[in-house]
Amino acid sequence: MRPWLLLALACLPLACASSDGGEAPAASAAPDAALGLGTDPAIVARCLSCHEDAVGAAWAHGSSHRVLFDCDGCHHIGDDVPHTKAPALPTCDTCHSEVAHPAGAVCAGCHDPHGSANAFLVRERVRLPDGGSAPVHVGAAEGSSADGLVRQGSDAGAAGTGLCEVCHTATAHYRASGDAAAHATTFCGECHDHQRGFPPPDAGE
Ligand code: HEC
């Protein structure tokens, strides 16, 4: 999170946050033109009238993005509807300081900014390096459990089908093939820091 944004958010009525995709927040979440914040249901309805197929199902899940922003809070299209110029896609680093993985990859390979059934806005189908995609389930926030970031067979699901496995073909641990050794039972992020792009703890800058 960018520090300036965190400061600004401290003033927002986050108590109205709902994670069930339910009601739009109360009108007290007044748009802030400087930050592009705003949760105007009329804007959302207008955009979804044409973009329901691409975005509607994800948006329906609800997320902190949905609580804090309407479509224009990120896209800044204003009244250019229908568009007279091709809308530029926003970049995550306007507001966030995490580093992608592998470094240089796009954030949207793992995350869907519009919403997801998974925790942390992790895509329901992660984009693989070979151009394909793979389904992943990320439930709870912790470690290598059934609801965590990796699968190791039996109750946890087929080995190799977790978020931190599906792309890997050449790592020393946690490959998609399921045949590489596991090596930790605690939260991957304790050692593989998202702020550096998830490298092993003794690597990187
Ligand atoms: C009248 C129909 C219509 C409305 C309303 C509309 N759009 Fe679009 N939008 C389009 C079309 C057509 C395209 C170009 C084809 C495509 O990518 O879907 C487009 C493209 C886009 C793109 C670029 C997609 C890409 O893949 O690069 C974004 C982002 C976008 N619109 C966002 C919005 C937002 C946000 C709103 C509301 C403020 C909105 N649109 C309202 C029809 C509409």
Ligand code: HEC
């Ligand atoms: C938190 C910021 C954010 C909000 C809120 C947001 N978008 Fe996006 N949107 C993005 C980003 C970032 C991308 C580019 C994703 C990528 O690179 O694949 C994107 C991509 C798109 C695209 C291109 C197709 C796609 O699915 O990638 C469309 C269309 C679109 N958004 C429409 C909308 C509409 C309609 C809304 C409101 C219901 C909305 N967005 C709300 C950030 C946002």
Ligand code: HEC
């Ligand atoms: C206009 C600012 C803005 C943009 C653009 C934006 N975000 Fe966010 N995002 C926020 C804010 C504010 C929050 C809520 C505070 C937090 O959790 O950091 C948030 C929350 C999140 C969360 C935590 C959600 C959860 O439920 O755990 C993730 C993950 C995330 N953003 C990823 C992304 C990604 C990936 C992109 C680009 C595809 C993106 N964001 C674009 C502002 C933005």
Ligand code: HEC
């Ligand atoms: C390899 C998949 C992957 C990629 C690529 C990725 N993320 Fe994440 N992201 C995660 C996972 C898993 C979590 C939850 C665990 C964690 O925070 O370490 C997460 C959490 C987050 C959060 C919430 C952090 C919090 O403390 O609540 C934000 C914000 C975020 N990512 C933004 C980004 C941005 C911005 C990018 C691109 C620069 C990006 N992510 C690229 C997998 C990814």
Ligand code: HEC
């Ligand atoms: C979108 C695809 C993708 C996802 C999802 C993914 N990785 Fe990776 N990762 C790669 C690629 C590509 C490599 C290079 C080696 C290979 O191809 O097996 C790699 C290599 C690594 C390495 C060794 C190289 C380095 O960075 O120093 C570590 C550690 C790693 N991944 C951790 C993780 C963790 C932790 C997660 C879950 C948060 C994760 N990966 C999820 C694509 C991914």
Ligand code: HEC
């Ligand atoms: C206690 C710290 C710690 C935790 C927790 C941890 N790792 Fe690691 N990880 C390391 C260290 C140290 C290395 C480098 C030495 C090695 O390969 O064993 C490493 C290496 C890796 C590699 C291979 C890198 C390569 O060069 O091929 C992958 C992939 C990986 N970890 C994924 C994960 C995943 C996924 C999780 C969560 C289930 C996780 N790690 C949890 C410390 C940790």
